Amino acid sequence: xxxxxxxxxxxxxxxxxxxxxxxxxxxxxxxxxxxxxxxxxxxxxxxxxxxxxxxxxxxxxxxxxxxxxxxxxxxxxxxxxxxxxxxxxxxxxxxxxxxxxxxxxxxxxxxxxxxxxxxxxxxxxxxxxxxxxxxxxxxxxxxxxxxxxxxxxxxxxxxxxxxxxxxxxxxxxxxxxxxxxxxxxxxxxxxxxxxxxxxxxxxxxxxxxxxxxxxxxxxxxxxxxxxxxxxxxxxxxxxxxxxxxxxxxxxxxxxxxxxxxxxxxxxxxxxxxxxxxxxxxxxxxxxxxxxxxxxxxxxxxxxxxxxxxxxxxxxxxxxxxxxxxxxxxxxxxxxxxxxxxxxxxxxxxxxxxxxxxxxxxxxxxxxxxxxxxxxxxxxxxxxx
Amino acid sequence: xxxxxxxxxxxxxxxxxxxxxxxxxxxxxxxxxxxxxxxxxxxxxxxxxxxxxxxxxxxxxxxxxxxxxxxxxxxxxxxxxxxxxxxxxxxxxxxxxxxxxxxxxxxxxxxxxxxxxxxxxxxxxxxxxxxxxxxxxxxxxxxxxxxxxxxxxxxxxxxxxxxxxxxxxxxxxxxxxxxxxxxxxxxxxxxxxxxxxxxxxxxxxxxxxxxxxxxxxxxxxxxxxxxxxxxxxxxxxxxxxxxxxxxxxxxxxxxxxxxxxxxxxxxxxxxxxxxxxxxxxxxxxxxxxxxxxxxxxxxxxxxxxxxxxxxxxxxxxxxxxxxx
Ligand code: SF4
Ligand code: SF4
Numbered sequence: 001x002x003x004x005x006x007x008x009x010x011x012x013x014x015x016x017x018x019x020x021x022x023x024x025x026x027x028x029x030x031x032x033x034x035x036x037x038x039x040x041x042x043x044x045x046x047x048x049x050x051x052x053x054x055x056x057x058x059x060x061x062x063x064x065x066x067x068x069x070x071x072x073x074x075x076x077x078x079x080x081x082x083x084x085x086x087x088x089x090x091x092x093x094x095x096x097x098x099x100x101x102x103x104x105x106x107x108x109x110x111x112x113x114x115x116x117x118x119x120x121x122x123x124x125x126x127x128x129x130x131x132x133x134x135x136x137x138x139x140x141x142x143x144x145x146x147x148x149x150x151x152x153x154x155x156x157x158x159x160x161x162x163x164x165x166x167x168x169x170x171x172x173x174x175x176x177x178x179x180x181x182x183x184x185x186x187x188x189x190x191x192x193x194x195x196x197x198x199x200x201x202x203x204x205x206x207x208x209x210x211x212x213x214x215x216x217x218x219x220x221x222x223x224x225x226x227x228x229x230x231x232x233x234x235x236x237x238x239x240x241x242x243x244x245x246x247x248x249x250x251x252x253x254x255x256x257x258x259x260x261x262x263x264x265x266x267x268x269x270x271x272x273x274x275x276x277x278x279x280x281x282x283x284x285x286x287x288x289x290x291x292x293x294x295x296x297x298x299x300x301x302x303x304x305x306x307x308x309x310x311x312x313x314x315x316x317x318x319x320x321x322x323x324x325x326x327x328x329x330x331x332x333x334x335x336x337x338x339x340x341x342x343x344x345x346x347x348x349x350x351x352x353x354x355x356x357x358x359x360x361x362x363x364x365x366x367x368x369x370x371x372x373x374x375x376x377x378x379x380x381x382x383x384x
Numbered sequence: 385x386x387x388x389x390x391x392x393x394x395x396x397x398x399x400x401x402x403x404x405x406x407x408x409x410x411x412x413x414x415x416x417x418x419x420x421x422x423x424x425x426x427x428x429x430x431x432x433x434x435x436x437x438x439x440x441x442x443x444x445x446x447x448x449x450x451x452x453x454x455x456x457x458x459x460x461x462x463x464x465x466x467x468x469x470x471x472x473x474x475x476x477x478x479x480x481x482x483x484x485x486x487x488x489x490x491x492x493x494x495x496x497x498x499x500x501x502x503x504x505x506x507x508x509x510x511x512x513x514x515x516x517x518x519x520x521x522x523x524x525x526x527x528x529x530x531x532x533x534x535x536x537x538x539x540x541x542x543x544x545x546x547x548x549x550x551x552x553x554x555x556x557x558x559x560x561x562x563x564x565x566x567x568x569x570x571x572x573x574x575x576x577x578x579x580x581x582x583x584x585x586x587x588x589x590x591x592x593x594x595x596x597x598x599x600x601x602x603x604x605x606x607x608x609x610x611x612x613x614x615x616x617x618x619x620x621x622x623x624x625x626x627x628x629x630x631x632x633x634x635x636x637x638x639x640x641x642x643x644x645x646x647x648x649x650x651x652x653x654x655x656x657x658x659x660x661x662x663x664x665x666x667x668x669x670x671x672x673x674x675x676x677x678x679x680x681x682x683x684x685x686x687x688x689x690x691x692x693x694x695x696x697x698x699x700x701x702x703x704x705x706x707x708x
Binding site for chain 2: 265272276296319339353359
């Protein structure tokens, strides 16, 4: 088995606490393409846990300062904060009268709640999304109590029909009140749609919410401490870090022992579905679970070559699609046509582009087509 | 350009950030390597004559592709060896005694009409070398008849013997000599043993998938066995059909041509099987002794139909707006 696809969690190893190491560099809280509005100005003093950016649409999670400090710079896509003083923000006020205010409480605390639905089947996903992104193992084994607290809160907010926990085969992780499901630890089985299928037996059913272990931990911590969680677990290479949100990837990669040179890729997440950053000064966002470093080479991963029709992508696609045809249409801007090839079923695992003999940017084309289609009005509901 | 801070320039890409390492060039090189033993056997059997055919065919194919790309104002891509491969495969189908102009015409037709008019690499709906072969076969039938061109050789063409004199003539061909290529036929295509070796090599290297070749062989074997079971006196046994002519070359190299074959396991198997059945039908009822090229061309035409056989996508048919 190709180790790239192996999702068995690795041994735990020690946790490196970045704060105890050194934090001489300023924190870069990234807002990126989220279009959050900064709530602080230059030279302003912020407290640890203070909300510094929020979404005017009230959809995306807010962003908080992970240190007490002074704002050095505010730009469209980041806020730079230098540590200073010992201020701590006032605790969040929780209004748990009804479900929607409980969820907006979580969103205010920086947790993405967009996928959580009332009366759903709740699935806690503890399978690593990709090989090496297994820092949550430490959380599950050490902080089961906190997680249960988070689960209780979610149960109260969502009143789910049933709760289940999906664990990688061979792991004995449990949460009270959840039925356990073992998942074969091979990529892409840890991705949400595959986990849902393994647990419910149905493909993309409505009324199922999946939440991953690291997020559940953050919910538990938030509810427990009435403060937004500003320290997260990040796995970089073989090292597990406990790091404040906004720690630069430069600090993390150098502490993890990587020597970066020109042409290398630094990816938030795993190599198959993660997001590459353009600068080593990029601060990690709150939902980061791992950083992957890919040694550079002069040959690009994807090329602008025509499809050979070899069918490799079709055979490797876990969603049984024809990425070759989808990409051929997307390539020429015929985005509507991609619907005839069921682009909606693609869950962006990246396997098609990984295996493409012609090295076509298949997933890239698919994402482009999806984005274009999303901006079109809804025509009809084909699901019966 | 280096930033002043001295930090490295990172590469930014969209996921996935890694690739399995398979390339067009690598794949064509492996295929060329797999064809080498057959080419060597062909040259040995024809006393160097085949070398002339194969070399000329390769050179013409590469030059034709370069000229077409130049006319289309596109980058010359001979360094991916696909044109070389196409030329070599065309040469494999031709008799070692073919005149030079026939090879030149056929090889350039393969590239122009089989590949470039459809937009180049990956665009052809038909297996490119077979297009050139078919044009030659219908335009200059007497030159393409192996019996006519090989009067000087002591070898004979088993498939036309079978067609003209019935299956009992096949007893003069021991299986071992068929495997070693002691038969007339396309210069490389008739080297059954060497072709089989190359095909198994490709399978072991995962360059081609087993679906099409095995379905093709199964189609040939089952249909031939059916005829043989009906009347062993009138029809040849399946093993002869597999080892004579270009059956194995078709199974491993022509039918698996990526741009003209369907994608997906079931379509691939259906396609290979259909092509295999057609081979025997043409051999038994048709006027052409070796049914392989036309059988594969016909199956190529049906590829889009086979491709319609699709499983339901993950989660059924959904509208994109309902996701997320
Ligand atoms: S990313 Fe590619 S392989 Fe993965 S589900 Fe989508 S189309 Fe299929
Ligand atoms: S793997 Fe690449 S070359 Fe092969 S069919 Fe798919 S898109 Fe085309």
